[in-house]
Structure formats: C-alpha cells, structure tokens
Amino acid sequence: MARKQKQRNFMDILKNLEIIQNQINLACTKSNRNPNEVKLLLATKTVSAERIKIALNAGYTLIAENRVQELKEKYNDLKDTPHTNHFIGHLQTNKIKDILKCDVSCVESLDRYELAEKLHQRLSSENKTIEVFIQVNTSGEESKFGVHPDNAIDLVKKVSQLNTLKIKGLMTIGLFSSDVDKVRKCFRLLKQFQQEIASLQLPNVEVNELSMGMSGDLEIAIEEGATIVRVGTAIFGERIYPDSFYWNENKNNA
Numbered sequence: 001m002a003r004k005q006k007q008r009n010f011m012d013i014l015k016n017l018e019i020i021q022n023q024i025n026l027a028c029t030k031s032n033r034n035p036n037e038v039k040l041l042l043a044t045k046t047v048s049a050e051r052i053k054i055a056l057n058a059g060y061t062l063i064a065e066n067r068v069q070e071l072k073e074k075y076n077d078l079k080d081t082p083h084t085n086h087f088i089g090h091l092q093t094n095k096i097k098d099i100l101k102c103d104v105s106c107v108e109s110l111d112r113y114e115l116a117e118k119l120h121q122r123l124s125s126e127n128k129t130i131e132v133f134i135q136v137n138t139s140g141e142e143s144k145f146g147v148h149p150d151n152a153i154d155l156v157k158k159v160s161q162l163n164t165l166k167i168k169g170l171m172t173i174g175l176f177s178s179d180v181d182k183v184r185k186c187f188r189l190l191k192q193f194q195q196e197i198a199s200l201q202l203p204n205v206e207v208n209e210l211s212m213g214m215s216g217d218l219e220i221a222i223e224e225g226a227t228i229v230r231v232g233t234a235i236f237g238e239r240i241y242p243d244s245f246y247w248n249e250n251k252n253n254a
C-alpha cells in the first residue's frame with residue numbers, strides 16, 4: 001500500500017512536469033517566443049531529495065532552495081545526480097560559506113549591498129566567482145524581500161564593482177493577486193529595469209536573465225519576458241508551510 005502510494009506520487013511529478021512544460025510552450029507560442037528561451041526552475045523547498053530526483057532524472061536539472069538548512073540536508077543525496085543549484089531565498093551573511101560548499105552557482109536573491117560585500121570577501125578568499133541576480137521588490141509588498149525599485153539601479157552599479165560577482169539577471173516575486181493587470185505590472189517593471197540597466201552598459205554586468213513567474217502566474221511572466229520561471233507547487237504539490245514562512249520580513253525566521 002505504502003509503495004503503491006509512493007509510485008503514484010512519483011507519477012504525479014512526471015505528469016505535472018509535462019503539464020507545466022506544455023503551459024510554458026503555449027505561453028511562448030502566444031507571445032511569439034521560442035520555448036527554448038524559457039527555463040523551468042524547480043523550487044524545491046520542503047520537497048524530499050527522493051522526489052527531486054524524479055524530476056532531475058526526467059531531465060529537469062535546474063533547481064533552487066530557499067533555506068540554507070534544507071540545501072545542506074539534501075546536498076549529499078543529490079550530489080551524484082547532475083543538476084544546477086540556484087538559491088532563491090533570503091540569505092543571511094553567516095550562511096554564505098554553506099551555500100558555496102553546496103555548489104550553488106547562482107544567488108538569485110541578492111537584495112542588499114552588505115550581502116554582496118560579504119559574498120565578495122568569501123569568494124575572493126576562495127578564489128571563486130558566482131553568478132547573481134538582483135532581486136527587486138516590484139510588488140511593493142512589505143512582506144517580500146528584494147531591493148526597493150528606487151534603489152535597484154544603484155545596487156547594480158555598486159555590485160558590478162565586485163569582480164567575483166557576475167550579474168546575470170534580475171529576479172522578482174509578482175504580487176499575489178487575482179488581478180492580472182496588477183501582477184503584470186510587476187513583471188513589466190522588472191523588464192524595464194533590464195532595459196535600463198542594459199542601456200548603461202556597465203562593465204561586468206549582463207542582465208539577460210529575467211527570473212519571474214511561479215505556479216500561479218508563469219504565463220503572464222512569460223508574456224512579459226521571463227527567461228526563468230520558478231515552479232514548486234504545480235509540480236510537487238501543496239506545501240505544509242505558507243509562503244510567509246519563507247518570505248516574511250520577520251528576519252528571525254529567515
């Protein structure tokens with residue numbers, strides 16, 4: 001019985017991956033984009049290594065955690081299955097060495113200069129570089145992390161001077177709302193930043209990637225130019241913790 005249940009859960013993951021990929025393809029067709037331009041990133045918070053491997057073995061190899069603790073817990077179980085690790089959660093500076101040990105190749109949630117400086121110090125001493133995205137709080141919701149839009153360009157300029165950090169893109173979490181226009185506005189704002197930053201032609205800065213769109217709003221994000229959509233629930237099922245557990249300004253938690 002338990003085993004049957006498990007097999008069914010694994011089947012669900014494969015079926016859901018197919019559904020999401022179709023959704024991505026459709027959104028691309030609708031907006032005259034090539035589906036190859038949009039990568040599916042698996043947001044794996046609360047998902048067991050065993051279940052993550054189902055997706056990795058099916059060829060979906062871009063994954064991301066929100067919490068360093070979970071990243072560390074799953075690291076050994078996943079390290080022999082090829083994949084790329086991004087980090088998408090609020091990162092405390094005292095956890096930097098842990099994410100480097102766990103082979104995170106890109107921090108999508110760089111949202112303050114203090115974090116950039118500490119990353120740079122550590123990377124310099126280890127003779128390493130890392131990719132980063134600047135996370136922008138496009139929704140203005142206080143409950144979400146990310147640099148305030150007014151300060152985003154300034155942060156990019158400052159980070160660009162740290163030569164161990166390779167700025168590759170921007171990340172945002174859209175407004176949680178059933179009002180499509182309001183959600184779309186968040187993604188448009190990120191796209192505008194991308195264009196503005198590109199026009200500055202800063203050395204050491206490429207902003208080709210736009211990481212935006214999740215289970216509930218990935219189609220809108222693709223229409224507005226997303227190159228990475230981050231999907232959890234629609235693939236792995238509902239989580240026990242609400243997202244506020246991960247996103248709250250309640251820094252004691254994060």
Ligand SMILES: *Cc1c(COP(=O)(O)O)cnc(C)c1O
Pocket residue numbers: 043045066088089173214215216230231232233234246
């Ligand atoms: C959890 C999470 C996602 C995925 O959210 P779903 O709604 O489960 O698809 C995407 N981005 C971030 C930053 C997350 O924390």
